[in-house]
Amino acid sequence: METIVLPVINLAPIMPEIILSVFGMALLLVNVFVPSEQKAYLGYLSLVGIIAAGVSIVGGWGVPLDSFSGSVVQDNFALFFKGIFLLSAGLTILISDHYMKREGCNQGELYPLILFATMGMMLMASGTDLMTVFLGLEVLSVSLYVLAGFNRANLKSNEAGLKYFLLGAFSTGFLLYGMALTYGATGTTKIPKIAEFVAANGMVAQSPMFYIGMLLMASGFAFKIAAAPFHMWTPDVYEGAPTPMTAFMSAGPKAAGFAAFMRVLIVAFPTLKADWSDLLWVLAVLTMTIGNLIALNQDNIKRMLAYSSIAHAGYALVGFTAGNAEGAAGILFYMLSYAFMNIGAFAIIILVGKKGEENNNVADYAGFATKHPVLALAMAIFLFSLAGMPPTAGFIGKFYLFSGAIKAGYIWLAIIGVLNSAASVYYYLRVMVYMYMKNPTEEFDWMTLSPAVMLCILIAVVGVIIPGVVPSYLLELAQKAVLL
Amino acid sequence: MSQFPLISVMTFLPLLGVVLLFFVPKQSHSVHRMLALLVSLVTFVVSIPLVTGFQSNADFQFVEKMPWIAAGPFQMNYHVAIDGISLWLVLLTTFIMPIAILSTWTAVEEKVKEYMICLLLLEVGMLGAFVSLDLFLFYIFWEVMLIPMYFIIGIWGGKNKIYAAVKFFIYTMVGSMLMLVALVTLYFKAGAGDFNVLRFYEVTLDPATQVWMFLAFALAFAIKVPMFPLHTWLPDAHTEAPTAGSVILAAVLLKMGTYGFVRFAMPLFPDATDKFTPLIATLSVIGIIYAALVAMVQEDVKKLVAYSSVAHLGYVMLGVFALNLQGLSGGMLQMLNHGVSTGALFLIVGFIYERRHTRLITDFGGLAKQMPVFATIFMIVTLSSIGLPGTNGFVGEFLVLLGAFESELRWYAVIGTSGVILAAVYMLWMFQRVMFGELTNPKNQTLCDLNAREVGIMLPLLVLIFVMGVYPTPFIEKMSPSLEKLIVHVKTKQQGAVAQVETVPAAPQVMPAAAVVPAEHK
Amino acid sequence: MVSLHSYLIVSAILFSIGTIGVLVRRNAIVIFMCVEMMLNAVNLTFIALSRHLGNIDGQIFVFFVMTVAAAEAAVGLALMIAFYKNRESIDVEDVKLMKL
Amino acid sequence: MGYELFGLPMIYYISMVAKVLVVFVFVLLTVAYATYAERKIIGHMQVRLGPMRTGWHGLLQPIADGLKLFFKEEIVPSQADKFAFLIAPIIALVPAFIGFAVIPFGETIEVAGYKIPLQIAGYYDTVSGQVVDMNVGVLYILALASIGVYGIVLAGWSSNSKYSLLGGLRSSAQMISYELAAGLAIISVFMLSESLSLQKIVADQANGAWYCFKQPLAFILFFICSLAEINRTPFDLPEAETELVSGFCTEYSSMKYAMFFMAEYANMVTVCAVTTTLFLGGWHGPAFLPGWAWFIAKVYFLIFVCMWIRATYPRYRYDQLMRLGWKVFLPLTLVNIIVTGIVVSLQS
């Protein structure tokens, strides 16, 4: 009976994941043992977990490691994304308490689920094995299905959860089938090994099975990042889900989708770059255009932001299509700033809403600036950043994305991108028109300015403005984090 | 770099005002007004040493340069300086700002704090755009200007303000976004380095690329100018904006477009400039005639003035694209003139609008009897706008037409001249309908004349109208070297390109010829 | 012995049936069962390929897929129950509160 | 016997058919007489005689019961889902009978020079000289147990009767709950045997002590869980006459009803056989008796224990039952696994 020799396992690369899991589980247990009036502490505890995980990733910067026989890695790319995930999770937690209390939801499970979802995202970013990526994706997705339908008493939330679940599971099927075929064609599920195999076997490796596998995987990922034509779920889910979760979904998981998508395409299929660039070109154009065009006539602000988030995925795809370091760094930077600006915008949407009546209609914002000038200013900053106006992080991000495309010679793509971005200004301005240029119809006296939400807004404003004015440091980080 | 960062101080001084305003309580409107006025005056004072310290040569002066963003392939600097081209525009901006603030001293009653913040932010944007030598920095300021202007029109504007504001924003945005693409393309074509515009001047691009990039830049600038047929946002924006907005829009923002042509589009893409000169000249002339004709039938005084702006800027474009010293300096001067006289016109429209809350020509008539001071001032400004000799308008238009006549744009100049006559027709006709005749409307009989503040606002403008009309030399003197340098640069590169295309031995012949050009004007 | 191709073809057919089922059926539970069928088709593919390649990775993958499918099933059922409680239906035609 | 088919000698096929028939008839007879034995044993335990009329001491009673059921009227409720109603008893019955396929019930015998292991799903591989059986035999049995649930759920649902439905649901909830605990309980056995092959497990016990001594906790847990899984008293809630009439089979009559009963008793036999194999050393025993005899003896003893329990213990309440399964047995099995793991790795 021979002993099985196991590979040396280094836990350092998955330290943040471990911390989050431990905190998540601890919170679950704490949740069932503390009386319901003390559940607010769960939020603080989960923030501690987020910060602890954040601390654990700092030391890993610039120290490439891999573990579990190459199933997970710790590289700058993964770490940068982990930072984005932690950030969006932290901001989401800040805005959750207020909302959930108002809607009368039981928050006990909320925080563990957010932590688990974040853990899943991290796994997606650091996984270098299709299996790890898949597992991360599913940990994320399953948590999100619940989070989307978290407000059980609310019909829209139910619908959002169900819809997200059905379509999400459906897309998982495609992703998996793609992974299976890729595995069949190359004989491995390790992403770097796939690349090695293709490099070694050249055209022989590029069987129909291989191409179909890549295509199916791409469509699976495209669903997760809500790229057209796989975006149909986004508006309904974003509209129906509890607002903090909408904020979370649009920031974290989308970035995670990009992380996995980028790693798979860039690392595993570098030799097929011409093929997937063409594919992404089409995806990017469709995604930007469809997202923007439909967003133009949305009255519901959550829905409008949902379509805008589709459009933003399109901009990020522009950088991806470029397939060069600028484009990739642009995606990293953009995802980071998108987390700030989008969650910030949602934080204000949460403040404006009241129980049962979320005031999500654009017209509900009439005269908001008169009543709450500072909040309106913050909202304006977020919206300008989303629209890509300087001097905000949104502009720098877009600049990088489009620069990448231009450098790679995709000038037309960049032009379509900027035209889209100009069109998108219309619907962002619309909100501002209501906030600043219409007379108030409401007193907005139901609003309670919860300190946690205000803190979130403050962080978001700083996170939008500072990188917009002095982006060097962050861009530098993003540059160092790209896989290319 | 050890010298005093005069430009930065000037540019960001209004920002300091913004910060201060944040801390002033919401209700103390008079404090807001005073503070904003004070800041803008100080800014103006700070900008005066730029003129006095300016050496009349072609160099960039008061240079400040420090690294700003450095990441990946990009290197952006905070690089500001002025030369003869931007000097006067900067001065015009700092000069117009206090006037603009004063102009809506009483007209804006609501959200005064926000209003003043917007105005001051706008000033930062405009000054920044004029002084930037780094294309990226320029772009940032260019876009930043949009936001406060959008709010000024949208919040404090007239009935149709939202439509006008959004239209203004989106028009400008579309153009500038394409410019961004071209800008990045240019950067990559130029190879490693920074966004310094002077560096880009030296880059030689193949004519086909130039065409595309010129189009992208030109679109952005042409929208801003605005050139026919991209001008449709302007009448709306002007009509709906509060007086200060209109004044700034006319006096400074539109110059941003023409300035863009002079500073960027032409020197960067000389071959394309050459190629597109006929087209632009055609559009300018169409603009002159068309705008004049449309102005003639306007019912609304403010709209009429807005269309006259379109016509005036047609002259500027014509002069600029004549690409000789007369034309260019005429164009530059016309920019200043237009800033002064159209700004003044908008102020005047603002005065009567404040009194009567209408701008329809038919609502007035015979005001001269009731308001003699007003009538006098209005007359002077109208004449200046028409370009009567002795006023500033004349010098500019004359130089433009002269320059155009001397260049290959001769026939355009001929047609453009008719615009002068048309301008006289519609301006005077309007003046006559408003000021003379029977004082029929009873509401007009109680109108009171301009008060001290209003006269005080107008006085500096009137002074300038005459000074620039009678003694324009100092203005031209300071800008000429820079303009000459520009002309040489553009022409050399145009011919250089031709030489490259043609036979190689032709090149040495061209070089001395290019060197001769400035000598002619000395 | 049955060849790899037969397995792949069977799993492709299963996958297609699942896909079509998802697209044409209206009952949420049936849709979910179709999704499960797709996952199982994938599992079959993995097993067949794993056997063909003599590489254990595919089988390990199947373990994870099964686990995930179970978790999804649990969550999915819970969501459907919540939906049914509020709406007395699990027909996806009724999932239409938020349409354009 | 030189002929071969698909690489196997003809005698393999002959012996296979023989084994199948013998086992099937054996199970059938055991099932039939288990019903008789149950009535008799419980009768005697309760100091009465049980069936006495048909045959000597009522020995023909099962046959009489069977015949009676054959002649009964078939009733299919008008609102029932006909197909599901019809198929349900078969789904319940078949897994109960085929579980025996993987259980080794005796030592390898030799017929005409060909070695035949006494296990249906097994054969002697002449190349390696070993008995080849299903290497995941235990999983097979667990899988069958799961399939059996479908029969019951379908029966309950298709009858369109509230008692049936509730009975079916309760029964399936109970079955899956205890299936879980049972499945976890036997993991500690595999940790000792390092195999899921029942042949291997039996062989392992022959070399050392029976697993019921090495894993007493697992043994008890498994046996109790199995009883619950097959709805034996004291866990026969689904058919609790006092609460739910006849549970899932309320609407059934005639042979269909009989088939549920056959399934239940067949399950009992299978469970006892599995327990024997996993914990009681299978067919091994002192050599004075042949292996199959030891096997039958052990199985019959366990069947007797089942009946004994029925006669002794009162029925559980449903909430007690579920609580017992989830809150006591489940954690116990997990603890057992960990303790076994620690002890075993400390020993080596």
Next chain:
Amino acid sequence: MLGVYLPIIVLVAVAVIFGLASLTFSSLIGQKKPSAVKLAPYECGCEPVGSARERFSVKFYIIAMLFILFDIEAVFMYPWSVLFKRLGIFGVVEMGLFIVILFVGYIYVWKKGALEWE
């Protein structure tokens, strides 16, 4: 392979044939006198009220979900149990962690009251 699975197929066939045959046989020889009352569902002799195809307690769903989850966890333990001796102490620690995590969920479910039947 075949040697192991063929007998099972045969056994299944025998069992199915037995089942079908006895069903057919009994339905052939059994009497048939259906009536509306006889075909109605049994409700202690009362008239049946409403349909039986209605909602039932959510408890059953929860048990079903819990079963799926724990059963799948068990799936991971089976391969481990066969190999655990060869994995050495590491294997025990790993499975210990696994079971601890399982226990976290278990305690959560317990405290949430999913295991209570009232």
